[in-house]
Amino acid sequence: MTQLQARLEYYYYLANVGVVRALPENAARRLARAVALRMFAHGGRRQEAALANLALAYPDLSEAARCEIARESWVQTAWGMLDAARSRAWSFEELRRRVRIENPERFEKALARGRGAVILTLHFGSIELAMLTLPLAGIPLTVVGRPLPNPWIRRHMAQQRTRTGAQLLEHHDVAPRILRALRQGRCVAFLNDQYARRTGGILAPLFGARCYTAPGVALLALRSGAPVLPFYIVREARDRHRAVFLPELVLERSGDVHRDVATATARTNEILESIIRLHPEQWLWSHRRFRHSPDLPADFYAA
Secondary structure (H helix, E strand, C coil), rough: CHHHHHHHHHHHHHHHHHHHCCCCCHHHHHHHHHHHHHHHHHHHHHHHHHHHHHHCCCCCCCCCHHHHHHHHHHHHHHHHHHHHHHHHHHCCCCCCHHEECCCHHHHHHCCCCCEEEEEECCCCCCCCCCCCHHEEEEEECEEEEEECCHHHHHHHHHHCCCCCCCCCCCCCCCCCHHHHHHHHHHHHHEEECCCCCCCEEEEEEEEEEEECCCCHHHHHHHHHCEEEEEEEEEEECEEEEEEEHHHHHHCCCCCCCHHHHHHHHHHHHHHHHHHHHCHHHHHHHCCCCCCCCCCCCCCCCCC
């Protein structure tokens, strides 16, 4: 991307943010829903990937039922983007009103050990709102993520994501900084539900098929001794969300590092799958999660 292209993309991004912030909320949601449904109806590789993933996860459902889950996931993704755009103007009180945190005592107990905590989460519900709201509940949050390629959009979104106190760490020689954050008693969040390259990922089951999964959560937890807390946020109404801390993930420590990492990574996928099955319409099904799975045909995502 040239500098000019990046600038034009940034201005287009700002124009869209401006439109959805200027509209009344209900009108903005209707617009986002209409655009999402139109994009889904248009088809394309993302729709094909979503339907392939759903066929794997729900083989007993009819094609029509799986298509309805996929269609609604497009809407939920659009609403999540809408929340991210509009929340820039929301006060801290408004953020607290919209997001209710369930089982906060679980992270309090974990942090009391003095080793920080690893938060295992996924692209589910309005995750951007969760990242904004958790620091307001007294959670010293650090989020690990891939940097956006456009530097202007990346800077704009970083300002939004950190305005309530969260810290961002971008993927690049990030392990020492994560360990430092844990030693400082911070909660480090990983969105660990997407494809990991074969060079760095390990195979772990998800929906009955092994897929390449980033082992960072397991490696860091085993190395640091930090507890692992599964977490998700689910939309319960158009402007109401529930942020949930699940029970701590107990890791096996047999002394065989490779075995322990593989076991823990498989366990993380098992937990993420259980979350997705609670509200399948709120997960990002359009990601090609099962690329290069040895349990699936090579053309699994072919049209």
